[in-house]
Amino acid sequence: MDQPTVAGSTVKALCFWLAERGMDINALAHEAELDLSMLEDQDYRVPLPAYNLLWSRAEETLKDPAVGLHVGEWVDSRRMGVIGHIIFNNRTLEQGLKQYVRLSALVNEGVRTEFHLQGDDAVIEYHCERPEYYHRAGMDRMLALSVTRARRFVSEKIYLTKVGFSHPEPEYVAEYERIFQCPVSFNQPCCSLAFNKDFLTFELPQRNPYLHQALTRQVEALLQKLSLRRTVSHKVKAIVAKRLSRGDIEAEKVAEKMNMSRHTLYRKLKQEGVSFQELVEQVRKDKALDYLQKGKYSLSEIAFLLGFSELSAFSRAFKRWTGESPASYRSQQ
Known part of the structure; x- marks a missing residue:
């Protein structure tokens, strides 16, 4: 069966971050069987096992078990993929989240994203389709990045009520608490972020309706290609x-x-x-x-x-x- 894939822009941003910290990206790409020149192509997809290998080598080389969280709290709009730009050019946070759920396979096919209301909370869930697709650092990065970008591009006032991860509690719990600033639990059925639903009505300050429309047309074509591949x-x-x-x-x-x-x-x-x-x-x-x-x-x-x-x-x-x-x-x- 075909392996799930990850957006080339996601891998490109990770490689840039690792190179900035002294890692030999050419050697890493060779081991992962990645063509670095192809990362310039916005349609390029990277097999999920290769992406997860990058995380494993990053942990080993940098001797940083929390590397996923640290990559996730790094925000550079120049390194943000087209999906990120689409989300933050919606009118409200709720519209952005709903569009993200629909387009999330373009970011990582191995993770299915869901969004629902639960009492006073709005909840985003991240379900790995198979156990072997789950990588602790990769999931750390995914959730930390979601929160960091929301605080950067929506409002610094956004706070979480709870966060959950499927992996066992690691040694760097203090880093989770520093970044998420809320109760964090482990060994959960899926990874999740919860925040007060009142934040859903927040209007996105940097929205550009024309840019949103143009980018949406672009990713619809990509989504169709991905659906065909399945x-x-x-x-x-x-x-x-x-x-x-x-x-x-x-x-x-x-x-x-x-x-x-x-x-x-x-x-x-x-x-x-x-x-x-x-x-x-x-x-x-x-x-x-x-x-x-x-x-x-x-x-x-x-x-x-x-x-x-x-x-x-x-x-x-x-x-x-x-x-x-x-x-x-x-x-x-």
């Missing part, structure tokens, strides 16, 4: 693409890779309006067009890379897809 058909295509040259693309093996039976796979694909064979054909066609446009491989090599037993089979398939032969298509590039 579909079964998209995951099937990713697996098939990796296995084409081996010819190892039987439905049973793909289903096994996805931890489901072939029958379940077929049923889920039917719900998405596509068949397994149609996806295989689509992957082959897309890759064939890409290979022919780049001109790096011979036609026989392309046939092999696409899992065809011989060139003639590839040629027949390509003509069925495009109405012309591979050689004719390449000559036009």
